[in-house]
Every structure is written in structure tokens, then in C-alpha cells.
Amino acid sequence: MPRDTLTGSRIRERRVMAGLKQSELAKRADISPSYLNLIEHNRRRIGGKLLIDIAHALGVEPASLTEGAETTLLATLREAATDTEMSEVEFARVEEFAGRFPGWAALLAESQRKVEALQRSVEALTDRLTHDPHLAASLHEMLSTVTAIRSAASILAEPGDIEPEWQRRFNRNIYEDSARLAETSRSLAQYLEEADSEASETNAPQDELDAVFLKHGFHLPALEVPEASVDPATDTLGAGLSPSAKWLLHTILTRYRADAGRMPLSECADTVAASGTDPLAFARRFGCDLASAMRRLAHLPDDLLPDPVGLAICDGSGVTTFRKPLPEFPLPRLGAGCALWPLYRALARPMMLHTEVMEQSARAAARHRAFAISQPTGPAQLGDDVLFESHMLIVPEPKRDTSERIREVGLTCRICPQVTCEARREPSIMVASAPRKL
Amino acid sequence: MSKQVLLIEDEPNIIEAISFILSRDGWTVKTHSNGADAVELVKQRQPDVLILDVMLPGKSGYDILRELRDDPISAGVPVLMLTARGQTKDREIAERAGCDAFMTKPFSNADVLETVRALGAK
Numbered sequence: 001m002p003r004d005t006l007t008g009s010r011i012r013e014r015r016v017m018a019g020l021k022q023s024e025l026a027k028r029a030d031i032s033p034s035y036l037n038l039i040e041h042n043r044r045r046i047g048g049k050l051l052i053d054i055a056h057a058l059g060v061e062p063a064s065l066t067e068g069a070e071t072t073l074l075a076t077l078r079e080a081a082t083d084t085e086m087s088e089v090e091f092a093r094v095e096e097f098a099g100r101f102p103g104w105a106a107l108l109a110e111s112q113r114k115v116e117a118l119q120r121s122v123e124a125l126t127d128r129l130t131h132d133p134h135l136a137a138s139l140h141e142m143l144s145t146v147t148a149i150r151s152a153a154s155i156l157a158e159p160g161d162i163e164p165e166w167q168r169r170f171n172r173n174i175y176e177d178s179a180r181l182a183e184t185s186r187s188l189a190q191y192l193e194e195a196d197s198e199a200s201e202t203n204a205p206q207d208e209l210d211a212v213f214l215k216h217g218f219h220l221p222a223l224e225v226p227e228a229s230v231d232p233a234t235d236t237l238g239a240g241l242s243p244s245a246k247w248l249l250h251t252i253l254t255r256y257r258a259d260a261g262r263m264p265l266s267e268c269a270d271t272v273a274a275s276g277t278d279p280l281a282f283a284r285r286f287g288c289d290l291a292s293a294m295r296r297l298a299h300l301p302d303d304l305l306p307d308p309v310g311l312a313i314c315d316g317s318g319v320t321t322f323r324k325p326l327p328e329f330p331l332p333r334l335g336a337g338c339a340l341w342p343l344y345r346a347l348a349r350p351m352m353l354h355t356e357v358m359e360q361s362a363r364a365a366a367r368h369r370a371f372a373i374s375q376p377t378g379p380a381q382l383g384d385d386v387l388f389e390s391h392m393l394i395v396p397e398p399k400r401d402t403s404e405r406i407r408e409v410g411l412t413c414r415i416c417p418q419v420t421c422e423a424r425r426e427p428s429i430m431v432a433s434a435p436r437k438l
Numbered sequence: 439m440s441k442q443v444l445l446i447e448d449e450p451n452i453i454e455a456i457s458f459i460l461s462r463d464g465w466t467v468k469t470h471s472n473g474a475d476a477v478e479l480v481k482q483r484q485p486d487v488l489i490l491d492v493m494l495p496g497k498s499g500y501d502i503l504r505e506l507r508d509d510p511i512s513a514g515v516p517v518l519m520l521t522a523r524g525q526t527k528d529r530e531i532a533e534r535a536g537c538d539a540f541m542t543k544p545f546s547n548a549d550v551l552e553t554v555r556a557l558g559a560k
Binding site: 139140143144145146147148149150151152154155158166169170173176177 | 449451452454455456458459493522543544545546547548
């Protein structure tokens with residue numbers, strides 16, 4: 001059974017900070033010291049009354065013992081264990097590992113990220129060799145030229161007389177073709193050299209964008225003023241990015257500027273004050289579409305909102321084109337997320353605003369409300385299909401009793417503990433009994 | 439009357455070289471450089487052998503070959519395909535489309551001549 005929080009580690013930390021001995025705390029909480037020891041090493045689950053008792057004994061809020069930002073770390077560690085021979089028993093000890101060896105765990109997670117980035121580079125390079133139109137065209141051109149040279153040269157080299165007129169002609173052809181061949185091979189060599197340097201410094205373009213937003217935040221004051229222009233901002237923020245990441249960044253910033261133009265910051269603050277993080281309120285107030293409203297909310301400064309909000313955008317193929325994860329609602333770094341997310345289900349019913357309360361089942365069950373809508377990417381064309389993209393705004397939701405349905409969703413299938421799920425597309429490494437042994 | 443080869447290829451210097459060696463061997467060589475109207479031309483000319491490049495402007499050699507094989511008027515024309523990529527995949531596509539012989543660039547004049555002779559004798 002997966003547990004995602006390092007509650008035990010936090011109890012230990014708080015106890016040490018409070019200068020309490022394990023035996024003292026155990027006594028106050030009315031449990032045996034050895035049991036407390038197991039709890040502190042994340043070897044026993046803890047919840048309910050005991051958690052409240054321990055929190056009381058430590059003089060802290062119970063919530064402060066169960067909430068943390070380790071979810072991303074744990075998810076990455078689980079990914080590292082995917083496709084390995086690790087036993088389920090060992091796999092289940094991931095939290096204990098992260099709790100007891102935080103430094104090593106962080107190192108392993110970092111290595112995992114690097115491995116993913118390298119895999120991505122290899123895929124990109126393989127892709128390039130197979131599908132690169134420039135490479136294919138260059139090779140074709142070279143082979144054609146070589147063929148022409150070879151044919152002409154062997155006509156000249158063969159024994160027997162050839163009229164001087166023809167000799168001159170083939171000599172001229174060989175001369176011209178060899179010049180062309182020299183030019184083509186030079187440009188091919190140059191292209192390969194550039195491609196090489198580009199690939200060596202490039203992770204996934206999406207990773208590079210993540211780094212940009214991690215550094216500068218999702219709110220960009222440089223684009224908030226009416227006279228702001230996108231190109232210099234792209235150059236400043238995107239300094240050192242690969243061309244493809246820069247292209248993505250430019251697309252995102254162009255939208256940012258357009259959204260900010262329609263929804264000035266001061267009016268956004270008023271709207272948040274009046275209606276909170278409700279995309280419908282934004283759409284009504286500014287007369288804009290819901291996708292723009294969601295993007296605007298995701299790019300507002302954190303201190304303006306009751307809680308920071310997350311956002312995922314995917315295109316019609318389900319590929320994520322923008323992601324702003326939340327500490328307790330991670331979004332997968334590579335590949336697609338959980339098919340149960342409204343983000344994807346919205347694609348099947350475009351133009352309808354889906355809303356749902358979700359709990360990521362592998363998480364410490366933090367609750368979030370999702371708003372999702374799929375909208376055309378451009379204006380309608382006469383007699384032509386429009387393309388759709390889907391936006392999902394993720395808003396943290398307090399846990400309280402509700403009659404509303406709470407949908408259990410995952411992050412990605414591989415690390416999702418749901419045993420029976422219709423949306424499963426690959427076996428989970430977290431379901432002990434099941435398809436792993438197939 | 440000498441036998442006729444139709445060469446559909448868009449590289450002028452290859453056209454010139456192949457035309458030369460085949461003419462010297464006694465063939466009447468006609469050439470054409472565009473894929474778009476190639477099918478019509480083959481049906482009109484009814485050559486004894488067709489040499490067909492894969493990468494042509496307008497329409498690919500594979501598509502031309504399929505269309506030729508689909509029409510009884512041109513289904514029987516012996517076809518030698520030329521391609522600048524020697525991958526097994528290309529050969530498979532060409533064979534499935536119905537070519538009689540397949541040659542990758544850069545080829546030798548002697549091979550072309552020999553293959554065209556063999557196809558012409560069918």
C-alpha cells in the first residue's frame with residue numbers, strides 16, 4: 001500500500017526541535033517508545049486520533065505533520081524504479097528510503113531526471129537521422145550528383161572512341177557536378193556540426209521552459225505593461241535556450257501578452273477579491289474565452305491569489321504544450337498524464353466547461369478542483385475542420401465534507417496504485433498483486 | 439526498328455549519361471523529367487522498357503508505378519526503378535508496387551545497360 005507523506009520523518013524532526021526524547025513523546029501520546037520509533041522511521045502508517053494526539057503532544061497543527069512537498073521527489077523515485085527488477089516489498093519502502101536518506105534520495109532523483117533527459121536526446125537524434133528532411137534531401141542530392149559523375153566518368157574511361165563533342169560535354173558535366181558535390185557535402189558537414197552542438201546542450205525543450213519558469217516564476221512583470229513587446233522579452237528570458245525551446249517560449253509569451261492586454265493586472269486583482277479563482281468570473285468580467293481566463297489566472301502573481309493555481313494545456317494529440325504543476329498536483333515531465341483528467345476528457349466534448357474535484361490517488365490525497373475546456377485553436381474556416389486544444393486549471397480545494405463526487409485520478413499509469421481502472425494503458429509498478437508479473 | 443527506352447528522371451546529367459550509353463547500344467531513348475504527367479506519357483509512348491526514378495517532382499515514382507500497374511494498357515511495361523536510398527524498405531515498396539528491377543544510386547553504367555537489355559528481351 002503506497003504512502004506518500006513522510007509523516008514519521010516530520011514527527012521526528014518536530015520532536016528533536018522541541019528537545020523531547022522519544023520515550024517522553026511516546027508517553028504523552030500513550031504509545032510504546034518502540035512503536036513511536038517505527039512511526040518516526042516511516043515504517044508504520046499513522047493517522048486519525050493518534051496523529052492528533054502526537055501533534056497535540058508536540059504542540060503543532062496535525063496538518064503540519066502530514067503535508068509536504070515530497071510528492072514530486074517520491075514520484076521521481078518511483079519512476080526510477082520502473083522497469084527494474086526491484087521487488088514489490090523493496091519498492092514499497094520508497095518513503096522510508098526518502099525519509100532516512102534524504103540526500104541520497106535527492107541524488108537518485110536528480111540522476112533519474114538526467115537519465116530521462118539523455119534518453120530524450122537520444123530519441124531526438126535517432127529521430128533526426130530517420131526523419132530529418134534536410135538530411136534526407138542532402139543525401140539524395142549527393143547520391144544523385146555522385147551517380148551523374150560516375151556515369152559520365154565511366155563513359156570517358158571506357159575504351160573506345162568517343163566523339164570530341166561528347167567528350168567535352170561529359171568533361172563539363174563532371175566538372176559542374178563535382179563543384180555541386182563539394183558544395184552539398186560542405187553544407188551537410190556544417191549542418192551535422194550544428195545539429196551536434198544543439199543536441200548536446202539540449203534536454204527536452206519542455207524541460208528548458210520549466211527551467212525558465214522556475215527561475216523567473218510564471219508571473220512576468222515585463223509583459224504586464226501595455227507597451228510591452230514579446231520579442232525582447234523572449235530574448236531576455238530565453239537567453240541560452242535551444243531554438244525549439246525559444247520557439248515554444250515565444251508562443252507562450254505572445255499569448256501571455258495578449259491575455260494581459262485584455263485583462264489588466266489591477267482589474268484581475270479586483271476580480272480575484274470578488275470571486276476568487278473562478279475562471280467563469282474572469283470570462284464574464286473581461287468578455288473573454290475561458291481558456292484565456294485560465295491562462296491569466298495561472299500567470300497572476302501568487303500573492304494575489306488565495307492559493308497558487310496550476311495549469312496544463314494539451315493539443316489535440318494529448319501532448320502537453322504548457323504545464324504549471326502544483327506542489328501537490330505534479331504533472332508528468334514526459335509523456336501524457338492520467339486519461340481520467342478532465343484535461344483529456346474535455347477534448348471529447350469541446351466547448352463545454354468541465355469541472356470536477358480530484359484527488360491524485362497516489363498522493364497524500366490533497367484535493368484539487370479542475371476546470372477544463374477544449375477550444376478551437378483558431379477561427380473557423382470555410383469547409384475545414386478546426387483544431388482543438390484543451391486547458392485545465394487546477395485549484396487547491398480545502399478538504400471538507402461534500403456531496404460532490406470526488407474523482408480519484410492518477411499522475412501516470414506506471415506509478416498509479418489504482419488496481420481496477422478502465423483508463424489504464426500500462427501496468428502499474430505499484431500494484432503488488434497484479435499485471436506486473438504478466 | 440530499334441527498341442525504345444523511356445527514362446523518367448529529373449537530374450539532367452544523369453539523363454545525359456544514361457541516354458548516351460543506351461543510344462550507343464542501339465536503343466531509342468526518350469526522356470522526361472516530371473512526375474505529374476508521367477503516367478499519361480507512358481501509356482502514350484508504350485516503351486519497351488521504362489526507367490523510373492523514385493524522387494520526381496510532381497509525383498513519386500512509387501505512385502506512378504502503382505498507377506501504371508493498375509491500368510491494363512500499361513500493366514505489362516517492364517520497369518527498372520532507380521532510387522538514391524538503398525534501404526531494404528525502399529526495395530520492398532518498389533517490389534510491392536510492381537517493379538521488375540531495382541537499382542540504387544550510384545549505379546554503374548554496365549549494370550544499367552545489362553538490366554535494360556534483360557528487361558527488353560522479356
